[in-house]
Amino acid sequence: MAMKRIGVFICHCGRNIAGTVDVKRVAEEIGKREDVAFSTTYVFMCSQPGQKLIEDSVKKYNLDGVVVANCSPTLHEKTMRNAAARAGLNPYRVEIANIREWAAWPHEDNPDAATRKAIRIINATIEKLKANASLEPIEVPVIRRALVIGGGVAGMQAALDIADSGIETILVEKEATIGGNMFRLSETFPTLDCPQCILTPKMNDVAAHPNIKLYTYSEVEDVEGFMGNFKVKIKKKATFVDWDKCTGCGECLRVCPAHADSEFDLKMAKRTSIYIANEQAVPLKALIDENSCIRLQFEKKVKEGKIKPKKNVKICSKCADVCEPNAIHFQNNEEIVEEEVGAIIVATGYEVMPAEAFPELGGKYPDVITSLQFERLLAPSGPTAGIPRRPSDGKVPESIAFVHCVGSRDPQNGVPYCSRICCMYTIKQAMLVKHAMHDAAVYDFYIDIRSNGKGYEEFYHRAKEEYGVNFIRGKVSKVYKVGDKYRVQGVDTLTGRIVEVDVDMVVLATAAKGSSTVKEIAKKLRIPYDEWGWLKETHLKLKPLETPVGGVFIAGAAQFIKDITDSVSQGSGAAAKVMALLSKPELEKEPLLAKVDPEICAGCGRCKDQCAYDAITIDPVRHVSVVNEALCEGCGACSANCPTTAIQVVNFKKGQVVRAIDVLAEVF
């Protein structure tokens, strides 16, 4: 039944609205309507007295509907609905008319037009509200388990925090060890901690935690379901080794004759074909790289019919021969496991652009490498044991140039944003070079030093004052080979002249991007990402951990490149969000969902094709669409495509929307 006793509350929003819109006139005009029982203005409707005004008015005038004309409903729709609910009015009988962003702000130069537009917006909202139904939230059961995708520092922190609260947590990591990029680093700024020392306790905690189920060398294959009820398929990639038997003794590594580039050392070193990710890997298990293993390549070619094996041929099985526990079986043990979880955290981290992407800066030369690769050369656990050596000839460099902003702040050739961590890690690397080789000359070409963190600016000054690092302000234009050395041509914008220096090695602080696997995972989870591979949060300021998909959260550098401090904080933050979600036995869900009228529905399936959430199925018996309320997000794509208006979103029915548009367009 259409509402007849509507209350309209017009907010001044200080001067935000009242400075442009004549709120008194709006209240008078709206008050003239027959269906409006009460119309008033107030300076801040979102303030406590403002909410009290709604509560009191609902009771006093026995209102059956409320329109609050204020800011965007994303900000205060909930506030106003709760206020009305406290007075006993169904919250879905409250609508927001956005006269701030739609009338006051865009028409500051024309107050009269803004006032007329505000009146029209409120009238349209009243027309829409009049056909609103009273609704109750939908309750959905919750599976009390969580999934964390990505075993870097953010993912591990999130998994540990959730597991500590008693919730079973599944941690999936695509590489053969957890630890992520942080485990590759030499030392951390600004405290110069050794990451291996501070991270291994966390890694061991993850491995030993009774509430954490760890899947390394695994990938998320498929995600189905909805907030509180996800079904996840996880692919355990083929290791060709039985990890239940493998003790991580490393005997096999000593005998393996085949080699490939080390993933962990980022091509700065070779590893054997059967390998353990690194010496402190968690779990410490061996696996075989199919593409370089002599035996597996041979078997593959035989299978494809490319070669015919002679009888009695003995093919390499050196690793299996020395393996005491008989763990190496050469069998493809790829496996898909299914897990059910209630919430998901995506912490897939970052990658840096390769040096090869910048040939003008010498990316084509072996001694011009990325900062992340240089981390391995500086790491005490790395291939050069902490004393950097040139990849080309193994010579210890006497001079090194660091180049900042390679690809960053460069929308034409790289990315438009500042990669945020490069300034600090480059300063750190410059310091560490001075630690390792006191006499080495270090040149640091920067555009700006961005040291916005606790202790960061002081760290920069230490590098300048105590360590003897040469800072030159200006971007490098080219790096080319002159004899045995690399000539770096830059500019000093402070003295206004070109600067040239010959060095033995060049380290490029290349731009950070989202992990290359993130796009696929995002598609599976139906969460948005930008063109650089960063996952999009719901609100940059106020909902940085949430995604538009309920129950899916983001943490760490997957959202945007950030340092360890921030990644750990975000990991804990996302864990808190998951704990809050899983602490309830049942979840409440907005009931503004699609509803099918089976009398009209012809079962054509157009709505099913449009649904981004796989919420619609066709009932095979009755041949009509059926909406899964738990999956439906109420987006309305189905409704817009329905040829017969059989499927409509509750409280956004066609009559309501068209009527509101008529009023807005002044078609009476």
Add this chain to the structure above:
Amino acid sequence: MKYTIKKDPHEDERVQKIIEISGQNIFSCYQCGRCSSGCPMAEFMDVLPNQVFMFLQEGDVDTLLNAKTPWICAACFTCTVRCPVGLDLAAVMEAIRELQLRKNYDYVDPYKVEDREELPPIAMVSNFRKFTP
């Protein structure tokens, strides 16, 4: 203009000498520019005070020895008072002058000063103290 860094400026002998004479770690300057923006003589200088430090940090002492700036510096200490990292710029300017003066180089020849009979004696004394060995 092009400048080639031949060796680590930290190792440059003349830079070291300036550090020794002035007692200032010229490498702690981070180029905020506050010295230049407040210098009362800056508009007459060919190299701004902050650029003096950049030249030093690049080991380019030659440019500074040929520049007018160290001689124009009035040693008013405005920059020294204002420097955020506490550098005594006036002392560095003095050190650059010293480097030149110790070669027995007279920046000003008192006999060539016009109307020197008219000048107050204190001006001549200051001139000798600052511009001659």
